[in-house]
Amino acid sequence: MEPATDLPLRGFRIISAEQYGAGPYGTMFLAQMGAEVIKIEPPGKPGPDGQRRGGGDTARAVGPHFLRPGESVYFQAFNLNKRSLTLDLGSDAGQEVLHRLVGQSHAVANNMRGDLPARLGLDYAALGTINPAIVCAHLSAYGRDNARAKWPGYDYLMQAEAGYCQLTGEPGGDPQRMGLSMVDFITGTIFCIGLLGALVDAQRSGKGRDVDTDLLSAAVHQTSYPALWYMNNGDETQRTPRSAHPTATPSQMFRAADGWMFVMCQLPKFWDILTTRIGREDLAADPRFATNADRLANRDALTQALDAEFGKRPMAHWQELLGGHVPVAPVYELGAALDNPWLDQIGLRDTIAHPDAPELHVLKSPLKFDGQRPPNRAAPLLGADSEDILADLGYDPDEIARLRAGGIV
Known part of the structure; x- marks a missing residue:
């Protein structure tokens, strides 16, 4: 599928030295919005048989499902619409390629450990002299400017340290992480927002900059209003039964005849509509449930009453009645x-074509432009675009062959 010509980031080139989840998740939004995202991946080391091993984004090796050896289905979730360039950033020749790219690009992104971008020449101090308008976006575990800069870190650690695990689950149970790596995803999204904000300014001022976010800062920031309740009022939000909202009631899971459903009466009007539509005006008239404060004080009794009512019919009935x-x-x-x-x-x-799967099922972007979701292309095979990118930078076939022979690409 050819790139769309009317997407908002068409014409922008983003270089991304990225791997695994958080950073690639964020830059995938840029690629789906039309930017040319060039994913820089390590080329690996030659083995005794001359074949390269250990190269590429580590996500390519994440099982259990593979399209071919070393090309995982997992990788497709984070890298749609991108191009792949294998490049040894630790070599002088690799830095030369990087600098040529930077001269023709708008942003350089990475999600490396906090001490590595400066070491590998990926920050504005290193690249601003080559292209003063370049935006250098950094996503790390704990930041680049503090005592934890060298610490590795992952989503689950952030859920633990930011309080998520103690907030999740039933009261009295063991701490629980969320079922998905939501800290990775929200940090990748914040990363994308920061990059775009700096890019807008660079387009009007001609001057780029560094922009940073980190997993722990993003995780703590998402504690949102419970954070303010605690910092200002000493009110520490606790777990609630049935994943109930801490203040609005009823706003929790209930048992239907064939499973669970979530009902949310966040506003007083929804309580009135609920009791009317299920034919239980008597609950609305009960003084124990007259106001939200009353319902909160008597939540256990209200849960029992609504469980008994909802348990009479399957979920489909209540969805039809209340939806x-x-x-x-x-x-x-x-x-x-x-x-x-x-x-x-x-x-x-969505269904897209991949060299090893003519009908690969993926998800489309949650964004729409002019009422349409942007098109998807399969994530690239490792190094699939290396020769074309190098040729565009002015390398001739002999030079490209030398770079390959030297393990640079």
Whole structure:
């Protein structure tokens, strides 16, 4: 599929020295918005048989599902629409290639350990003299300017240190992480926002800069209003039964006849609509449930009453009765969530061609432009674009062959 010509980042070139999840997740948004994202990956080392091993983004080797040896399905989740250039950034020749690229690019992104961007010449101090308008975006575990700069770090550690694990689960149970790596995803999104903000300024001022975010800062920032409740009022949010909202009631999971559902009466009007539509005006008239404060004080009794009512019918009945009137959703397992016909109605599922899978199922971008989701292309094979990129930079075939023979690309 050819790149779309009307996407908002068309004409922008982003170099990204990235691997695994958080950084690639963020730059994938840029690629889906039309930017040319060139993914720099280590070329690996030659083995006794002359074949390169150990190269590429480590995500290419994450199982259990592979399109071919060393090309995982996992990798496709973070790298759609990108190009791949293998390059040894630790070599002088690799730095020469990088500098030529920087001269023709708008931003350089990385999600390396905090001490590495300066060492590998990926910050504005190193690259601003080559291209004064270049934006250098950095995503690390703990930041580049503090005593933890050399520390490796991952999503699960941030969930632990930022308080998520103690907030998740049933009261009295063991600490639990969230089922998905949400700190990676939100940090990648913040990374993308910061890069775009600096890029807008560079386009009007002609001067780039460094822009940083880190996993722990993003994780703590997402504690949001509970953070302010604690910092200003000493009110430390605790776990609630049934994943209930800490203040609004009823806003939690309930048992239908065939499974769980989530009902959210965040506003007083929804409580009134709920009791009317399920034919339980007596609950609205009960003084124990008259106001939100009353319902919160008597949440256990209200849960029992609504469980008894909802347990009379399957989830589909309540979805039909309440959908569009009271905020309600089924509590799906992951398979059911992805098989939901609604995803096809809104065009969130996609099928693309990959060299090893003519019909590879992926998700489309959650963004729309002019009412349309941007098109997807399969993530590139390792080094698939190296020769074309080098040729565009002015390297002739003999020079490219020498770079390959030297293990630079």
